[in-house]
Amino acid sequence: xxxxxxxKGRIGFIAGFLFLPLALYLTFVIWPYIQTFGYxxxxxxxxxxxxxxxxLDNYAALMKDEVFRGALWHNxxxxxxxxxxxxLLALFFAFMVNVGGRSGAGGVRGVRGSSVYKIVYxxxxxxxxxxxxxxxxxxxxxxEGGLLNGFLTKLGLVDPAHxxxxxxxxxxxxxxxxxxxxxxxxxxxxVLFSAAxxxxxxxxxxxxxxxxxxxxxxxxxxxxxLLWDSVQTSAVYLGIAAMDMFVLVSTMTSGQFGGGPDxxxxxxxxxxxxxxxxxxxxxxxxxxxxxxLVLTMILSIVTLRATRRERIEF
Amino acid sequence: xxxxxxxxxxxxxxxxxxxxxxxxGGNTGSDGMVLNVFSHGFLAVWAILIVLPLIWLxxxxxxxxxQIGGSALSWPSNWxxxxxxRAWDKGIGDYxxxxxxxxxxxxxxxxxxxxxxxxxxxxxxxxxxxxxxxFFVSGAMFPVFLALVPLFFMVKRLDMLNTYxxxxxxxxxxxxxFTVFFMHSFFRTLxxxxxxxxxxDGASDTRIFFQxxxxxxxxxxxxxxxxxxxxxWNQYILPSVLMQPQTGSDPERYMLTQGLIxxxxxxxxxxxxxxxxxxxxxxxxxxxxxxxxxxxxxQAGLTSATLK
Numbered sequence: 001x002x003x004x005x006x007x008k009g010r011i012g013f014i015a016g017f018l019f020l021p022l023a024l025y026l027t028f029v030i031w032p033y034i035q036t037f038g039y040x041x042x043x044x045x046x047x048x049x050x051x052x053x054x055x056l057d058n059y060a061a062l063m064k065d066e067v068f069r070g071a072l073w074h075n076x077x078x079x080x081x082x083x084x085x086x087x088l089l090a091l092f093f094a095f096m097v098n099v100g101g102r103s104g105a106g107g108v109r110g111v112r113g114s115s116v117y118k119i120v121y122x123x124x125x126x127x128x129x130x131x132x133x134x135x136x137x138x139x140x141x142x143x144e145g146g147l148l149n150g151f152l153t154k155l156g157l158v159d160p161a162h163x164x165x166x167x168x169x170x171x172x173x174x175x176x177x178x179x180x181x182x183x184x185x186x187x188x189x190x191v192l193f194s195a196a197x198x199x200x201x202x203x204x205x206x207x208x209x210x211x212x213x214x215x216x217x218x219x220x221x222x223x224x225x226l227l228w229d230s231v232q233t234s235a236v237y238l239g240i241a242a243m244d245m246f247v248l249v250s251t252m253t254s255g256q257f258g259g260g261p262d263x264x265x266x267x268x269x270x271x272x273x274x275x276x277x278x279x280x281x282x283x284x285x286x287x288x289x290x291x292x293l294v295l296t297m298i299l300s301i302v303t304l305r306a307t308r309r310e311r312i313e314f
Numbered sequence: 315x316x317x318x319x320x321x322x323x324x325x326x327x328x329x330x331x332x333x334x335x336x337x338x339g340g341n342t343g344s345d346g347m348v349l350n351v352f353s354h355g356f357l358a359v360w361a362i363l364i365v366l367p368l369i370w371l372x373x374x375x376x377x378x379x380x381q382i383g384g385s386a387l388s389w390p391s392n393w394x395x396x397x398x399x400r401a402w403d404k405g406i407g408d409y410x411x412x413x414x415x416x417x418x419x420x421x422x423x424x425x426x427x428x429x430x431x432x433x434x435x436x437x438x439x440x441x442x443x444x445x446x447x448x449f450f451v452s453g454a455m456f457p458v459f460l461a462l463v464p465l466f467f468m469v470k471r472l473d474m475l476n477t478y479x480x481x482x483x484x485x486x487x488x489x490x491x492f493t494v495f496f497m498h499s500f501f502r503t504l505x506x507x508x509x510x511x512x513x514x515d516g517a518s519d520t521r522i523f524f525q526x527x528x529x530x531x532x533x534x535x536x537x538x539x540x541x542x543x544x545x546x547w548n549q550y551i552l553p554s555v556l557m558q559p560q561t562g563s564d565p566e567r568y569m570l571t572q573g574l575i576x577x578x579x580x581x582x583x584x585x586x587x588x589x590x591x592x593x594x595x596x597x598x599x600x601x602x603x604x605x606x607x608x609x610x611x612x613q614a615g616l617t618s619a620t621l622k
Contacts, residue, residue: 013519014434018446021431021490028465028487029453035464046463093360096353111353119609120361123368126605126612127598128548130571134578134594135371138587143383147370150386187364188616195617233620244457247550251575269459277555282463289460296457 039286046282058287068288071259071266074174075243078181078267079299083238086182087231090189093121095219097190098197099205118194121187129184133251136180140166140252167253170264177248177265181241189234196230197223232307239299243292244269268292368598375401375592382587397588398596404580406593409573416478416569417546420485424542425535427486428493429501433523435494436501437509447498453491462555469556476560476567481553485546493538496619500534501527540608540615547601550575570597 040058044051062068097114111117124132139147142165149166152158166176200223208218224231246269254260257274259267268288276285374382375397376390435447465484466475474480504527512522528535553569568576574597581590605612 010438010519011440014438014440016520017430017434017523021427021450021494022446024427024483024487025450025453025490028468028484029461029490030449032461032464032468033453033456036460039463046467089360093357096357111350111357117357117361118613119606120364122609122613123602123605124364125616126544126601128550128571128574130548130550130574131594131597134574134590135367137578138371138374138382138591139367141386145383145386147367147386153385154387183363186360191613192617192620195614237620240457244459246459251578272459272462276463276466286463289457289463292457293460297455300455 036286036289039283040290042283044283044286045280046276047280051283054283058284059291061284062287062291065271067259067263067266068268068271070263071268071271074265075245075267075295077174078178078242078245079239081178082181082185082242083235085178086185086189086238087234089182089186090193090234091224091227091231093117093186094190094193094197095223098194099215099218099223118187118191121190123187124184125188127184129247130251132180132184133248136176136183136248137167137252140176142166142168167265168261170261173253173261173265177245177252180248180252181245185238185241189238192234193227193230196227200226228307232304235303235307236300239303240296243296243299246270246273371591372595372598375588375595377588377591379585379587382591397592400586401577401589401593401596404577404589404593405568405573406570406577406596409568409570410597412478412567412573413547413570416481416485417543419478420482420489420546421539421542423482424486424489424493424546425539428490428538429497429528429531429535430523431490432494432497433501433527436498437527447494450494451491451498453488454495458488458551462551466555476557476564478567481556481569484552484556485549488552489542489545492619493542496538496541497531497534500531504530536611537615537619540612541619544612544616 041053041055042051043054043057097111097117127135138145141147141149143163144150144153144160146163146166149158149163153160153163158164164172167173204222204226205218208222213221245267249265249267249270250258250273252258253265255263256278257270259265259270259274268291272285272288272292275281275288370386373390376393377388378392381388381391431450435443435450469475469480469484472480474483508526508530509522512526517525548571549569550571553572554575557567557569557572559566574593577590577593581587
């Protein structure tokens, strides 16, 4: 740190520079976070200025809330499948793009047109989730006008008189949502892993090639261990996204703030919003927020712990 | 690392065998060819899966409502742009304007305030420095849902529900953790010598920041800037809670994402889906243009922002 920066008369400067950012951050981020904990012990409706302290009643009610438990289950399902599927696909494609085109001795390089693939794959990432919701709402339409049903009908796999009700089938809806998240995410993680792969010195790949390693072996023994840090970070990010899911569920599925059919696609965030804005149970909604926080923290710590390995320097 | 690195002589002998560029063919070459087809096959399928739905949706703007309800693979019958103009009239133009108004203020303000805090925390040792830093950065770990209920009432108490300034301040506050985190690590890498020279020249701390350090941090600012632009442009939860008309006379100031979802409900009732598809296409095009023009910076910016 700069020695010049030390000295008297700088306290004013430091305080001046910190004041506004800190004030905004405290008002709109930290204070609401802290208040959530407080409100979660009350029966506050959000409308009336008065409320009573009810202790752990909200949390006890949460445990018995069938809808919330279902939502928690769906979040956990997504938590397992979103990161796994996205990371596996992204790793596979990243490896293809960067090492897939190797040919001849000593040449390790990406397939022809690899930059075009990277441009195309990444595009969903700059689209908002609201656009994705409308887009996939149309793709999953439950008549022949949906892209998916249209194709399957054309191929003769679906009877045009009884198209698949993608988002209205209790046992399909979560998986339909999962596909949207994967479609959205793969490109970004492909680019992320590509960047990491490119920072691996070419000699390592060439050495593996000279040692007679096949493609699968190169991937498992060389690429994957060197990318482990990025994979770990990605798992945490995707896990946090899987805990959220509010935009897609609330806009693509039926019901007030989504969650349909019959709560089969409910996630914690949609139950929270419904209780807050629709049922006017603010205290109860706050308790859900706290549960989400605790689960997110546990998730991050467990992912980082479970995937911890010896760091490889190169 | 246990990989056995071959002696340099051996490797270079192998490499020079191909007279500079390795040729396709030979044992390893034909192996490469087969695998090349294999990789291209998978890569092409995924590329189609990305592009096809987007083109299909854009084409839907040229269909009639009954055609959209009919076969999905039908070719549009009507090549007029009237669905686009109707979508514009239904509010897409306004939603664009609202979003732009907010971002014209929120993005520069985010960058300025975030950089100021990050700069002081990165380069001025003072008691509690680390504490402030972790305090700022910790906000990135929590899901926004946790704060939503009290945030709503906080903004209400400040009488800023459904106002641009309210949303701007909230956007700036929620972008702070990441901006500070990223710019902090960036300011630390800047050389001290430049700072010292400026001090000897008699520049004040504030002046050094604005005229020396901030211009030097430009690559970092671009990376975080992209991250903030995309994040705030695509934000849905915050506006849908904070930007609802409060009284009958309160005008609606929906953001683009919020407006699109609104349009989806509305068009579902009015059965005018071409308008919805046109609206989404209009919302998609600027992002596509911006992305294609700056794709290198956007990809680099987002990946470095995530990996830091």
